[in-house]
Amino acid sequence: MSLVLIADDDPDIRELVSFKLERSGHQVVAAADGDEALAEVRATTPDLVLLDIMMPRRTGIEVCRELRDDPTTANLPVILLTAKAQEADVERGFQAGATDYIVKPFSPRELLMRVNTALGRTAP
Amino acid sequence: MNLNLIALGALGAVMMALVLTLVSSAVHRRRRQRRAQRREVQMRRVRPHLVAMASGEGEKEDEDVIDAVAAEDADLLAEAAVEMLGKLRGEAHSELVALLAGRGLLAAARRQLTARSPDSRARAALLLGATGDRDSVADVARMLDDPVPEVGRVAARTLGKQGDSGAVAPLLASLDGSHRLPLGLVATSLLAIGRTAIEPLRAGLASAGRNGRVASAEVLGRLGAVESIDGLLAALADDPDREVRLRCAHALGRIGAPKGAPALTRLLTTTDDVVMRAICARSLGEVGGPATVALLVTAINDSQHAVAGNAAEALVALGPAGMAALETMAVGGGSGAPYARQALAREQLRNPPEREGASA
Numbered sequence: 001m002s003l004v005l006i007a008d009d010d011p012d013i014r015e016l017v018s019f020k021l022e023r024s025g026h027q028v029v030a031a032a033d034g035d036e037a038l039a040e041v042r043a044t045t046p047d048l049v050l051l052d053i054m055m056p057r058r059t060g061i062e063v064c065r066e067l068r069d070d071p072t073t074a075n076l077p078v079i080l081l082t083a084k085a086q087e088a089d090v091e092r093g094f095q096a097g098a099t100d101y102i103v104k105p106f107s108p109r110e111l112l113m114r115v116n117t118a119l120g121r122t123a124p
Numbered sequence: 125m126n127l128n129l130i131a132l133g134a135l136g137a138v139m140m141a142l143v144l145t146l147v148s149s150a151v152h153r154r155r156r157q158r159r160a161q162r163r164e165v166q167m168r169r170v171r172p173h174l175v176a177m178a179s180g181e182g183e184k185e186d187e188d189v190i191d192a193v194a195a196e197d198a199d200l201l202a203e204a205a206v207e208m209l210g211k212l213r214g215e216a217h218s219e220l221v222a223l224l225a226g227r228g229l230l231a232a233a234r235r236q237l238t239a240r241s242p243d244s245r246a247r248a249a250l251l252l253g254a255t256g257d258r259d260s261v262a263d264v265a266r267m268l269d270d271p272v273p274e275v276g277r278v279a280a281r282t283l284g285k286q287g288d289s290g291a292v293a294p295l296l297a298s299l300d301g302s303h304r305l306p307l308g309l310v311a312t313s314l315l316a317i318g319r320t321a322i323e324p325l326r327a328g329l330a331s332a333g334r335n336g337r338v339a340s341a342e343v344l345g346r347l348g349a350v351e352s353i354d355g356l357l358a359a360l361a362d363d364p365d366r367e368v369r370l371r372c373a374h375a376l377g378r379i380g381a382p383k384g385a386p387a388l389t390r391l392l393t394t395t396d397d398v399v400m401r402a403i404c405a406r407s408l409g410e411v412g413g414p415a416t417v418a419l420l421v422t423a424i425n426d427s428q429h430a431v432a433g434n435a436a437e438a439l440v441a442l443g444p445a446g447m448a449a450l451e452t453m454a455v456g457g458g459s460g461a462p463y464a465r466q467a468l469a470r471e472q473l474r475n476p477p478e479r480e481g482a483s484a
Contacts, residue, residue, distance in 0.1 A: 010211070012171070012175075012207065012208060012211060013211060015171070015172070015175050016175050016178065016179065016208075016211070016212075016216075019172075019175050019176065019179050019181070020179045020181075023179065023181050104211060105210065105211050105212050105213040105217070106211070106212065106213065107212070107213050107214030107215060107216055107217075108178065108179050108180075108212070108215075108216050109180070109214060109215050109216065110214060
């Protein structure tokens with residue numbers, strides 16, 4: 001059973017994602033902004049992080065970069081889940097070190113597949 | 125004395141009216157707050173069950189709660205669903221649409237498109253747009269001409285979400301009709317319809333009203349519609365309206381097909397229209413080949429800032445040959461040197477060199 005952190009300032013998104021992942025056997029913790037997301041990562045050491053980009057306090061891109069710059073979280077799978085859909089946004093996301101990039105509106109089913117795949121890739 | 129009494133009486137009446145107004149407004153405000161609180165409680169009640177249904181994991185309990193809310197306040201259920209629908213696609217979106225259709229909410233919304241209340245008409249259109257309901261496209265298109273401008277705007281957005289190419293002609297017509305809709309709003313909806321809009325847009329470029337032709341050129345460019353190049357070239361040469369011609373030049377650059385290069389080159393070197401020269405310069409960066417480098421190097425020395433700046437950006441877009449020309453100009457002096465340096469600096473900001481030791 002894996003622990004997934006979902007960070008998004010939209011409570012509907014947090015609820016949708018949490019519901020889908022919990023029903024599929026994952027444990028989920030949630031954060032509503034970038035600072036909270038980093039605090040949760042340090043407190044709970046999740047197996048995967050789902051990040052919205054446009055969040056208060058710190059953007060998902062900034063959080064992703066911080067995670068990559070820290071040796072203890074450099075290999076943590078990070079999936080960006082965002083409404084920013086332009087090619088330049090996707091490029092920026094991968095340049096910041098994201099493992100995957102999902103554009104909103106999203107399919108919870110597809111999201112689950114990508115989460116499972118990303119977790120499978122880092123399984124020992 | 126009598127006058128004093130009358131004055132006092134009048135003042136008393138005014139004071140009484142003021143007190144009554146204040147009390148009535150406080151009561152009214154309180155009622156509105158209570159209604160909003162009840163609505164919020166109902167929203168919180170129904171949302172988790174909508175989440176369950178959208179996730180494909182809904183159970184009987186979830187359906188029962190949703191049925192109860194639908195019976196008490198169908199509008200509230202529709203509003204909650206619309207919020208959620210905007211965030212979802214795929215199976216989850218379809219599940220919610222089926223849920224609403226099964227409870228008669230889509231049929232009710234189609235009927236409400238002709239309701240007396242503009243609020244009801246707009247809410248109905250919002251729901252049909254969020255569900256992508258194609259059966260109501262013609263009815264929603266008729267609302268583009270609604271006497272209430274905001275309803276017309278909601279209709280335009282809805283048509284974009286419904287995604288049916290049958291909406292293109294009415295959307296283009298709405299730009300030049302009696303209740304003209306904003307160009308940006310309509311263009312966004314046309315873009316949302318996607319590539320199926322290309323054929324009707326090509327027709328619009330040739331035959332729509334002035335604003336319709338402007339929107340057609342703009343959206344064809346943004347869609348990257350290679351099949352529209354001939355039409356764009358024809359309009360660039362012959363359209364009587366300058367704005368249409370400018371948008372065609374821009375669109376040719378966006379589409380990026382070399383077939384546009386001769387016409388853009390001719391205009392860059394012959395027209396007095398500064399804006400057209402600037403757009404042609406920039407577009408040549410997307411459609412030009414090695415021969416374009418020399419032309420753009422000349423254009424960097426144009427006396428007009430917009431033309432020179434765009435020519436420098438175009439050289440960046442041309443890749444190694446253009447970048448080499450910029451680097452030469454940047455150190456060579458001349459009026460184009462500052463534009464060359466600026467373009468090189470911007471490119472370095474956009475694509476910084478990889479940091480040493482950065483992980484792959």
